Amino acid sequence: MTDAAERIYEELLVARSQAGDDAAFTELVGRYQARIAYFVRRLLGSDEHLDDVLQETWLAAFRGMRTLRHPAALAVWLYRIARNQACQQIRRRREEPELAEDVAGPAHAEDEPPFSPDQAALIHQCLGQLGHRHREVLVLRFLENMPYEEIANVVGCPVGTIRSRLYHAKWALRREMEAGDDR
Numbered sequence: 001m002t003d004a005a006e007r008i009y010e011e012l013l014v015a016r017s018q019a020g021d022d023a024a025f026t027e028l029v030g031r032y033q034a035r036i037a038y039f040v041r042r043l044l045g046s047d048e049h050l051d052d053v054l055q056e057t058w059l060a061a062f063r064g065m066r067t068l069r070h071p072a073a074l075a076v077w078l079y080r081i082a083r084n085q086a087c088q089q090i091r092r093r094r095e096e097p098e099l100a101e102d103v104a105g106p107a108h109a110e111d112e113p114p115f116s117p118d119q120a121a122l123i124h125q126c127l128g129q130l131g132h133r134h135r136e137v138l139v140l141r142f143l144e145n146m147p148y149e150e151i152a153n154v155v156g157c158p159v160g161t162i163r164s165r166l167y168h169a170k171w172a173l174r175r176e177m178e179a180g181d182d183r
Contacts, residue, residue, distance in 0.1 A: 007072065014071035025065065028074070029058055035144065036082050042127055042135040043086040053089050057082045079144070079154040083136065090132065126176035134169035141166055 001009065010031070016024035033054070040053050060081050068077055127135055140146045140154060148166075152159045 010074060011071035014065070014068065014074050017065050018068065025062060032075070032078055036078060038143065039079060039136070039139050040082050040086050042139045043083065043132055044089065045128055045132070045135075049089050049093075053082070053085045056085045056088075060085065075144075076146075076150045076153050079140065079146075080156075083154055122177055122180055123173065126173055126180055129176045130169065130172050133165055134172050137162060137165045138169050138173060 010028070013024045013028050013031075017028060036057060037050065037054055040057070041047060041050055044050060044053065057078070061078060064081075068074065127138060130138070136155065137151060140151045141148075146154070148159045148162050151162045155162065
């Protein structure tokens with residue numbers, strides 16, 4: 001299916017779900033389950049409580065499906081729900097997400113070293129070592145390919161903050177990768 005046809009089909013699934021079609025909602029869950037699980041796992045930092053957060057995410061999505069005004073915004077809406085559920089779980093564990101955005105990086109973004117495809121396993125491993133806010137923006141931007149505006153909607157902050165977090169998160173990830181190479 002082409003991207004346009006895929007988007008139209010997904011919007012149809014949303015409309016059917018909003019009309020009470022449980023099979024359409026189940027298909028939407030199947031389309032997003034693995035991606036949402038990866039995102040939540042990275043926010044939590046482990047698999048502990050992952051199933052609870054996913055269950056709460058899908059329950060909230062099911063209950064709120066009729067409130068989704070724009071079917072094309074499904075992905076952003078689902079990630080926002082998942083993020084909120086993960087943050088609630090983190091608060092329950094009384095863990096404060098890291099706010100380290102003052103990490104010193106190079107003076108210019110064009111100095112950023114590129115990540116090679118050969119480093120994928122190390123990247124995924126090192127993501128787990130980063131703070132909550134760095135992990136979430138990296139996953140949404142580079143694994144989910146969300147534009148800055150959609151990430152801002154998911155996270156609930158201005159686009160400028162997303163740009164700043166991404167900049168610092170990439171450098172924090174680079175440092176973790178270099179430390180991993182030294183281990």
